[in-house]
Each structure stands twice: as structure tokens, then as C-alpha cells.
Amino acid sequence: xxxxxxxxxxxSLCMGDIEEDVLLPFPEMPAKDAETLRQVVAxxxxxxxxxxxxxxxxxxxxxxxxxxxxxxxxxxxxxxVVPEEFGGFGFGSTAYSRALQEVSRYDGSVAATIGAHQSIxxxxxxxxxxxxxxxxxxxxxxxxxxxxxxxLTEPGAGSDAAAVKTSAVRxxxxxxxxxxxxxxxxxxxxxxxxxxxxxxKPEERGKLTAFIVTRDMxxxxxxxxxxxxxxxxxxxxxxxxxxxxxxxxxxxGEEGKGFKVGMxxxxxxxxxxxxxxxxxxKRMVELATRQAKGRVQFGQPISDFGxxxxxxxxxxxxTYAAESVVDLVAGLIDQGYEDYAVEAAISKVFxxxxxxxxxxxxxxxxxxxxxxxxxxxxRALRDCRIFRIWEGxxxxxxxxxxxxxxxxxxxxxxxxASSLKGVLADPIKGFGVLSDYARRRASLATNVGRGKGAxxxxxxxxxxxxxxFEDATxxxxxxxxxxxxxxxxxxxxFQFATRRLADxxxxxxxxxxxLSRVDSAVKRLGVEKSVxxxxxxxxxxxxxxxxxxxxxxxxxxxxxxxxxHLADDAFEQERFDWDNL
Amino acid sequence: xxxxVTAKRVEDPESxxxxxxxxxxxxxxxxxxxxxxxxxxxxxxxxxxxxxxxxEVVVVSIGPKDVQEQLRHALAMxxxxxxxxxxxxxxDPMGAAGLLQKVVEKEKPDLCIxxxxxxxxxxxxxxxxxxxxxxxxxxxxxxxxxxxxxxxxKAKAPxxxxxxxxxxxxxxxxxxxxxxxxxxxxxxxxxxxxxxNQPRYASxxxxxxxxxxxxxxxxxxxxxxxxGLQVEVLRMSPPPPRKAxxxxxxxQELFQKLKNEAKVL
Numbered sequence: 147x148x149x150x151x152x153x154x155x156x157x158s159l160c161m162g163d164i165e166e167d168v169l170l171p172f173p174e175m176p177a178k179d180a181e182t183l184r185q186v187v188a189x190x191x192x193x194x195x196x197x198x199x200x201x202x203x204x205x206x207x208x209x210x211x212x213x214x215x216x217x218x219x220x221x222x223x224x225x226x227v228v229p230e231e232f233g234g235f236g237f238g239s240t241a242y243s244r245a246l247q248e249v250s251r252y253d254g255s256v257a258a259t260i261g262a263h264q265s266i267x268x269x270x271x272x273x274x275x276x277x278x279x280x281x282x283x284x285x286x287x288x289x290x291x292x293x294x295x296x297x298l299t300e301p302g303a304g305s306d307a308a309a310v311k312t313s314a315v316r317x318x319x320x321x322x323x324x325x326x327x328x329x330x331x332x333x334x335x336x337x338x339x340x341x342x343x344x345x346x347k348p349e350e351r352g353k354l355t356a357f358i359v360t361r362d363m364x365x366x367x368x369x370x371x372x373x374x375x376x377x378x379x380x381x382x383x384x385x386x387x388x389x390x391x392x393x394x395x396x397x398x399g400e401e402g403k404g405f406k407v408g409m410x411x412x413x414x415x416x417x418x419x420x421x422x423x424x425x426x427x428k429r430m431v432e433l434a435t436r437q438a439k440g441r442v443q444f445g446q447p448i449s450d451f452g453x454x455x456x457x458x459x460x461x462x463x464x465t466y467a468a469e470s471v472v473d474l475v476a477g478l479i480d481q482g483y484e485d486y487a488v489e490a491a492i493s494k495v496f497x498x499x500x501x502x503x504x505x506x507x508x509x510x511x512x513x514x515x516x517x518x519x520x521x522x523x524x525r526a527l528r529d530c531r532i533f534r535i536w537e538g539x540x541x542x543x544x545x546x547x548x549x550x551x552x553x554x555x556x557x558x559x560x561x562x563a564s565s566l567k568g569v570l571a572d573p574i575k576g577f578g579v580l581s582d583y584a585r586r587r588a589s590l591a592t593n594v595g596r597g598k599g600a601x602x603x604x605x606x607x608x609x610x611x612x613x614x615f616e617d618a619t620x621x622x623x624x625x626x627x628x629x630x631x632x633x634x635x636x637x638x639x640f641q642f643a644t645r646r647l648a649d650x651x652x653x654x655x656x657x658x659x660x661l662s663r664v665d666s667a668v669k670r671l672g673v674e675k676s677v678x679x680x681x682x683x684x685x686x687x688x689x690x691x692x693x694x695x696x697x698x699x700x701x702x703x704x705x706x707x708x709x710x711h712l713a714d715d716a717f718e719q720e721r722f723d724w725d726n727l
Numbered sequence: 728x729x730x731x732v733t734a735k736r737v738e739d740p741e742s743x744x745x746x747x748x749x750x751x752x753x754x755x756x757x758x759x760x761x762x763x764x765x766x767x768x769x770x771x772x773x774x775x776x777x778x779x780x781x782x783e784v785v786v787v788s789i790g791p792k793d794v795q796e797q798l799r800h801a802l803a804m805x806x807x808x809x810x811x812x813x814x815x816x817x818x819d820p821m822g823a824a825g826l827l828q829k830v831v832e833k834e835k836p837d838l839c840i841x842x843x844x845x846x847x848x849x850x851x852x853x854x855x856x857x858x859x860x861x862x863x864x865x866x867x868x869x870x871x872x873x874x875x876x877x878x879x880x881k882a883k884a885p886x887x888x889x890x891x892x893x894x895x896x897x898x899x900x901x902x903x904x905x906x907x908x909x910x911x912x913x914x915x916x917x918x919x920x921x922x923x924n925q926p927r928y929a930s931x932x933x934x935x936x937x938x939x940x941x942x943x944x945x946x947x948x949x950x951x952x953x954x955g956l957q958v959e960v961l962r963m964s965p966p967p968p969r970k971a972x973x974x975x976x977x978x979q980e981l982f983q984k985l986k987n988e989a990k991v992l
Contacts, residue, residue: 184796185803185934188761192928222931235931 154485156492156551156655161558162590162623163598164616169658170603172470172666173477179241187248193221194252198522201253204379205525208371210255215335218260219290223249227264227272232284239414239476243421250425254529255379257422262331262380263287265415266537267294270340270356273414274399274407279358283338292360295336297327297385298408305542307342307354307408312387314343314355321345323357323365323390331536333368333383337361340411341387342404354404358396365390376528409487412537414479416490419537420472423497426530427465430508433522434458437512448511457507463689464500466682470659472497488551491543492655498533498540505530544648545641551651552637555626558583590623601661605668607680608661611687615657618691621698622650629701642706646697653690660686728782728893730773731836733827734801735763736794737847750962762797764926765842767804768919771926772869773840774805775885780893782837783807787830789823791815795942802937803929809942810834814954822954824856829950831861836914838896843868843918854918864911866898870920872906886923 148167155168175183197214204210218224227242228234237245242264250257268287271279271294286292303309312325323343330336339359346353359366369384399407435458438449448454475493478486509516509523516523534540562583589599599620601612629647633640664683667676715723738744739759746753762770773784786801788794789812798809812826831839844851858865871886873879879886888897896911901920911917929937947954975981986992 181796181799182934182938185800185929186931188800189803189928189930189934192926220930221928225931230935235935 150481150483152485153483154488154551155658156488156547156651157485157554158598159619159651159654159658160551160623160626161554162586162619164601164619164658165598166601166603168478168483169474169662170665171669172659172662173240173474173481174666175240175244179238182235183241183244186245189221190248190252193217194249194256197252201255201379202519202522202525204255206378208373208378209381210259210379215259215290218256223260224263224290224293225288226260228268228284228288232280232288234284234288239417239479240473243417243424243472243476246418246421247425247428250422251429253379254422254426254526255377257425258331258377258380259293259335261418261422262296263290263294263336265418266296266411267332267336267340268338269296269411269415270398270407271338271358273410274356276395278395279398283358287338292338293332293335294338294340295330295332295385296411297330297333297339297341297359299328299330300326301328305539307405310342310344310354312341312343314345314357314392316345317391319394321357321392321394321396323359323387323392325387327385327387329372329382330368330385332381333385334371334381339366339385340398341385342408343387345401345404353402354408355401356398356404356407357392358398359387359390359392363390363392374532376525376531378528413487413490416494416537417472417476417479419533420468420475420493420497423501423530423533424465424469424472426501426526427461427468427504430504430526431458431461431465434461434508434511437508437515441513454511457511459685461504461507463682463685464504466663466679467656467660467686468497468500470663471656474659474662488547488651489655491538491547492652494537495540495543495547496652496656498530501530502527502534544645544652545638547651548644548648549638552626552630552647555623556630558586559627559630587627590620590627604661604665605673607668607673608665608683611657611661611683614687614691615654615661618650618654618694621694622647622654625650625698625701642704642709643701646700646704650694650697653694657687657690728777728780728838728889729834729836730776730782730784731831731834731839732766732769732773732784732786732801732806733839733841733853734766734770734786734788734794734797735842735845735847736760736788736790736797737763737845740764740846746963746965750964752960752963760793760796762800763842763845763847765844765846765919765921767842767926768921768923769840769842769917770801770804770806771924772885772887772917772919773838774927775883775924776838776887776889778883779885780889785810785834785836787812787827789814789818789826798942799934799937800929802940802942803933804927805933806940808940810945811942812945812947812950814947816954817956817960818954819956819958820850820852821856821957822952823853824860825952826947826950826954827853827857828860829952830945831857833950838914839863839916841916841918843920854916858916861914861916864913864915865917866896866900866909866911866915867918868900868902868920869898869917870901870906870922871899871924875922875925880925883924883927887917 148165153165153168155165158165222235225234226237226245230236246257246261249260271283283292287294298307300310300312302311312323312327314321314323323341325343337360341357341359342354343357344353345355365388367386372382374382438454438458439447441448471493475486475490478489505527509527512521512523515521600616604612625647629643630637633643637644660683664676664679667679737760739761742759744753770786777784784806785808786798786806787810788798795811798811802809810830812830839857841854843854854867855865869887894913896913896915898909898911898917899906900909975984
């Protein structure tokens with residue numbers, strides 16, 4: 147059995163090991179949850195289905211009306227993840243993700259409102275709250291009497307969360323909070339705020355602490371609704387903290403551990419957004435197929451044409467891939483794995499980008515209609531653009547994915563460096579590390595003697611795609627080793643190189659998820675009846691193998707320096723340098 | 728008052744129905760199922776009546792184990808408990824009415840509300856057989872004067888009215904020439920038409936509560952009913968594909984075509 151506390155599929159993969167126990171079998175939703183969800187899905191269709199015109203109007207107006215919010219609360223949508231003992235419905239990550247998927251099929255703003263409440267707003271209380279804190283607030287959060295918001299971002303602290311300026315100064319048995327939080331989802335609706343403030347000295351970086359702040363506290367106020375590109379009916383507002391006095395019983399986690407608290411919240415809540423992406427993609431497949439069958443050009447429905455089929459076929463593959471990776475991560479969380487930060491980040495990056503591509507292609511299938519507000523495509527495109535920016539921009543997450551996943555490789559190299567020095571002092575221990583490393587490199591090079599270098603439990607029908615994965619795994623381990631030896635600790639300065647490794651890792655983990663899911667399908671349905679799913683796997687493996695190969699090639703042979711020159715020139719000039727006039 | 732309502736499991740009308748190549752039935756793989764929409768209206772009306780007059784709604788379904796899903800849905804909407812007649816095989820309206828009759832004799836409700844028909848076979852006979860065999864009065868195709876946008880509908884008022892002495896029901900029903908109002912003495916069987924009410928959705932609190940509500944299992948043999956088929960399905964076939972229509976330039980041309988080509992005038 148794998149150690150669920152410390153095993154990460156991707157960190158192992160960078161060492162060249164395929165942890166099959168983590169990956170197989172593909173996680174299934176417990177039957178009890180599935181039955182509940184089937185009913186929820188049917189009820190949501192009754193609640194949200196007839197409101198298509200309203201959603202469009204609320205997007206223009208920029209607000210969800212209060213009676214509708216009340217209806218969502220009565221339905222129970224604010225208490226999905228709250229344990230039953232506190233009046234909620236106790237959904238795990240898989241069930242929660244599936245529920246958000248369904249909501250987002252109807253409207254992004256509604257999904258964002260209940261998602262921000264549960265994925266991040268109250269998640270800190272769920273993960274780090276004391277029993278007393280939970281008793282005090284969870285019942286009200288479950289009914290939606292209190293709406294929650296996550297307050298980290300500030301004017302000067304976006305991706306660089308450690309740059310937070312909001313301060314919390316200890317005064318007796320309380321803290322006094324001062325600062326401004328920006329672009330807070332649910333800011334205008336919330337009365338429960340998870341606030342990150344600096345408890346260290348102002349000039350110190352880090353030393354963040356998480357606090358529970360409620361709207362009834364003197365000094366808490368919020369700004370006007372922001373006028374946004376998309377998700378316009380969801381509330382986004384600034385939150386102001388002016389000498390807000392907060393008791394020590396409002397600390398969330400330990401003092402000074404706020405950064406960790408924040409990251410755990412974001413990692414743990416990611417499958418909510420992932421579910422939202424999948425709902426959006428499924429809707430796009432439905433809309434685009436109907437649109438294409440109904441639209442006649444050159445005397446034929448455009449669904450007959452190859453270029454339209456190509457788009458729709460790829461939309462199906464992307465949706466399947468995104469759903470596989472999000473469900474796999476949700477399954478890992480539900481099974482009690484604790485080291486899933488890299489995998490969760492990959493699911494966020496892939497699902498949000500796949501949703502963008504799918505929505506863009508659906509709009510293209512709809513042609514001029516897609517550009518008209520009368521049709522749902524342009525709103526869907528506007529709504530989903532923020533997903534690549536919030537909850538960690540996909541750029542920052544790429545760096546995070548590559549650097550974190552290569553941790554073990556780096557640690558082994560560090561051991562190696564210190565052992566080289568220590569060989570003479572302690573030859574036996576020193577040679578141990580050296581020979582471990584030498585054995586791993588030799589086995590990667592020759593593919594002999596690798597314990598976990600290949601799949602052993604996948605269905606034989608998936609052999610071709612499994613080989614794509616195994617070959618790439620070997621390349622990844624070699625590349626990680628070579629990149630780290632080349633750049634050492636300075637790797638953080640080489641973002642071009644890091645990004646390429648991240649892209650390889652993202653492609654590989656999603657492929658692993660698709661392999662796992664199709665494997666389960668083949669074993670459940672048989673080879674013949676799983677033909678469509680096997681086709682999806684073949685297409686996706688082919689789609690992944692090309693960029694992965696090209697990214698490997700570029701580790702040593704690339705145009706990074708040229709691109710940098712052009713960018714630096716542009717920064718210098720602040721304009722495009724060429725003109726024919 | 729105690730009300731017995733039905734909840735038949737039917738193919739979801741949104742799914743694509745395909746007839747098997749040999750015509751022996753429909754392809755069931757990948758099909759979605761739901762409660763017969765007319766039965767949903769029956770459950771809703773039952774819940775509104777008991778909300779106003781007190782009492783409880785008991786829901787009954789006949790079929791394989793899967794029908795428990797529809798029973799749970801009715802329980803999540805607010806029914807108090809459920810009766811499942813375990814019968815996996817085919818069933819015709821007489822068989823269904825025979826089983827329901829025995830359930831009614833066992834449960835002794837004051838009122839039975841059924842959908843006027845189920846959207847799978849559209850036979851529309853079960854309610855009438857049931858009333859006849861029980862010897863009860865019947866109000867079929869129950870509807871109402873108010874629109875589904877009316878204030879009464881928003882307030883979830885029952886459309887079926889109970890007299891002050893509690894002995895008679897007033898049922899508005901749809902007939903060819905409009906609406907007719909009947910007085911039915913209780914106990915009675917009512918079947919519901921589409922415009923009776925807008926059924927509620929099951930909220931999450933309702934769905935969770937439903938998990939702990941009891942479902943009692945009965946069998947045709949236990950009830951002493953022979954469900955041998957009176958109606959035999961010989962073959963199923965899909966309706967022929969619709970032919971493309973034609974556009975006419977003006978009313979004159981339309982009349983010409985109706986008269987000379989369609990020969991309906």
C-alpha cells in the first residue's frame with residue numbers, strides 16, 4: 147500500500163516512478179452519493195432550467211436578485227460541503243465537484259457565488275476551525291444565512307501573496323486589523339470573511355495569519371459591485387478593514403501559519419472550480435452539436451462538414467480529459483491523500499484552459515450567431531475567462547507545479563552534493579547515496595531494473611497509449627535531473643525552462659487520468675463496448691505525445707534568448723517597433 | 728386526510744428513444760428515467776391538500792427495484808412514506824389497477840390521485856379501472872381555471888377543493904368543449920391533467936430527509952393479484968420520419984394545395 151500522507155503521483159513520476167496504486171482503479175463516486183446527486187441534478191433542472199432568460203438579464207443588470215438567492219439557499223446549495231452534524235449535506239470533494247458541474251451548466255454567476263462560498267470562503271473553517279468555531283458559524287453558513295468570502299488579494303498582493311499589507315497587531319487578547327482587500331468574490335453578499343493579515347513586523351515578508359472576520363464587527367465595510375467582463379451577476383467587491391478588533395478565538399489555524407492555511411484552502415477547494423469547468427464544457431458540446439445540425443450552408447447541415455466534426459470531436463476529447471483529471475484529484479482527496487497540491491494545480495490549469503478552448507470553438511461553430519448577445523456563447527466565453535486568472539494564475543501555478551514536483555529530484559541531488567564532500571569523511575554513508583543515484587540514472591538510461599517504470603495493471607488493449615506515457619515518464623525523469631543539474635538552485639530564475647517542464651507534467655498527469663478512467667471503462671464494459679472511450683484515449687495520447695516530445699527537445703535547443711531580447715526591446719520602447727509608413 | 732398517490736418510473740422524454748431492430752421493445756441501454764410527469768402533478772396536489780387539510784401522503788409505485796428512485800423522489804418532495812410493489816415484469820393497465828386496488832384496501836386512504844396517463848405507453852386507463860373496481864367516485868383529467876402564473880398557484884394552493892363537511896371534492900376537469908366542474912363524494916379517485924399545478928422540486932433538505940423515510944415492499948403474490956397480461960404487445964416500430972414541408976406564397980395557394988393536393992377541403 148502507498149503512504150497516503152506523503153505520496154504524490156507527480157513527485158514520484160519526476161523520479162521515474164509510476165505509482166499505480168495511486169492511479170488505479172479510477173475513483174468512483176460512492177453509490178449513496180450518486181443516488182443523492184441524481185436527485186439533485188433532476189431538481190436543479192427544475193429550479194434553474196426555466197431561468198435562461200433571467201440569467202441573461204441578470205448578467206446585463208450585474209446582480210442576482212435577492213429572492214432568487216433566497217431560493218438557492220432554500221434549495222440547500224450553500225450547505226453542500228458542511229458536515230451533516232452542522233446542518234449541511236456532507237458532500238465530499240467528488241460529490242461537491244459534480245454538484246457544481248450541474249449548476250454551472252445553467253449559469254456561471256450562480257456557480258461562482260456558491261463556489262466562492264464553499265470552495266474557498268468557508269473552507270478554512272472546515273479545514274482548520276476549532277470545534278467551537280465550527281459550532282458557532284457552520285450552521286449559519288450551511289443555510290446561507292451567512293455567505294462566506296475568501297480575502298487574500300490586495301492592490302499590491304496578487305500572485306505574490308506574501309506581499310500582503312493588511313496588518314494584524316496584537317493588543318491584549320485581541321488583534322487589530324487594518325487594510326484593504328481587492329476583488330473579493332461574494333464581497334458584497336458575505337458576512338463571514340476569511341481574512342489574511344500580516345502578524346509579523348511590517349517590513350518582514352510572510353508571517354501571514356488567517357482570521358475569521360464577520361460583517362457585524364465595527365470597522366468592516368465593502369465597496370461597490372465591480373463592473374466586470376464576465377460573471378457579472380456574481381458579487382465582486384473590495385473589503386475594507388478599519389481598526390477591526392478581532393478576538394484571539396477568531397484565529398484560523400496558528401499565528402504565522404497563514405500562508406500554509408491559504409494554500410491548503412486553495413488546493414482543497416480546486417475541484418469545485420474544476421467541476422464548474424466541466425459543466426461549462428458539457429453545455430458547450432450540447433449547444434455546438436445542436437447548432438451545427440440546425441445550421442444549413444451549401445445545402446447541407448454544417449455538422450456534415452469535416453472542419454466542424456474536427457472541432458466537435460476535439461471538444462468531446464477535451465471534456466473527457468478535463469473530467470478525468472478533476473475526478474481523479476477529487477477522488478484522491480476523498481480517499482485521504484494529503485499530498486495532492488501539484489495534482490490539484492494541474493487539474494485547475496488544464497480544466498480552465500480546456501474550458502476556454504472548448505467555449506471558443508463552440509462560438510466558432512456558431513459563427514456570427516456566436517458573437518450575438520442573443521445566444522449564450524459570448525456570455526459563456528466572458529464568464530470563463532477569469533478562471534485562468536483567479537485562485538492562482540495559471541502562470542504562477544505552472545511554476546509551482548514544476549518546482550514542487552521536482553522536489554524529490556532536487557533533494558536527491560542535494561544529498562549527492564553533500565555526499566561528494568562527505569565521501570572521505572563517511573565513505574559508507576556517502577557511497578550509499580552515490581550508488582542510489584547512479585543506479586537510478588543507469589536504470590533510466592537503459593530502462594533495465596526500473597521497479598515502477600511501466601504499468602503492470604492496465605488492460606492490454608491500452609498498451610499503445612500506456613507506452614507513450616511510459617516513454618515520456620523516462621524522458622521527464624531524465625529532463626528533471628538534467629535541468630536541475632544545469633541550473634541548480636537558480637532554477638527559479640529560469641522560467642522558460644520551468645514552464646516547459648510544467649507543460650510536460652500537465653500533459654502527462656492528464657494522460658494518466660484518462661488512462662486510468664478508460665482502463666476502468668474497459669474492465670467494466672469490455673473491449674468492444676468501450677470503443678469510444680478507447681478512441682478518446684488514442685486521440686488524447688497522440689495529442690499529448692507531440693508537444694511533450696517538442697518540449698523535451700527544447701530543453702537544450704530553444705529560442706529562449708531571442709524571445710527575451712524581443713521582449714526586453716519592447717519593454718524599452720513600450721511599443722511595436724516596425725511600421726510601413 | 729390520507730391520500731395515496733402513484734409514481735410510475737418512465738423513460739425521460741428528453742432522452743433519445745430507439746426501437747430495437749427486432750421490434751421487441753426499446754433499447755434501454757443508456758436511457759434515463761424519471762417519474763411520470765402526470766404523477767409528479769399528482770404528488771404535488773396530494774402534498775398541497777394535506778398541507779391545507781392535514782393528513783399524510785403515501786406514494787406507491789410498481790416495478791423492479793429501480794422504481795425506488797422515483798419513490799425517493801416523491802418522498803423528497805414531501806410524501807410521508809412509500810409502498811413498493813416489487814414486480815419486475817411487464818404490466819398492463821388492468822394489472823396495475825388490480826395491484827393498486829389491493830394496496831388501497833390495505834392502506835384505506837380517503838383519496839387516490841394518479842396521473843391521467845403515463846408518458847411511456849399513454850394508455851390512460853388505470854385510474855378509471857381502479858375507481859370502478861373500488862366502487863368509488865372518479866374525477867378524471869383534473870385541471871383548474873387559474874393559470875400556472877396565478878397568485879393561487881404561487882401560494883401553492885390546492886386546485887382540488889374539499890367541501891366544508893369534508894365529504895365531497897370539487898374537481899375541475901378538461902373536456903372537449905372546455906372545463907366541467909364535478910362534485911365527487913369521498914372516497915374518490917382523481918387523475919391529473921397537465922395544468923393542475925406546477926410540481927415543486929425536491930430541495931436538498933428534502934432529499935436528505937427522504938433517505939430515512941420507510942419504503943414498504945409488497946409483491947403481487949402477497950397481494951393475491953394475478954398480473955397476467957390482457958394486452959399483448961406484438962411489435963414496436965418507430966414512427967416514420969417526417970417528410971419535409973413546403974412553403975406557400977400566399978393564402979390562395981394554401982387553399983389550392985389543401986383542396987387539390989391534400990384533399991382535406
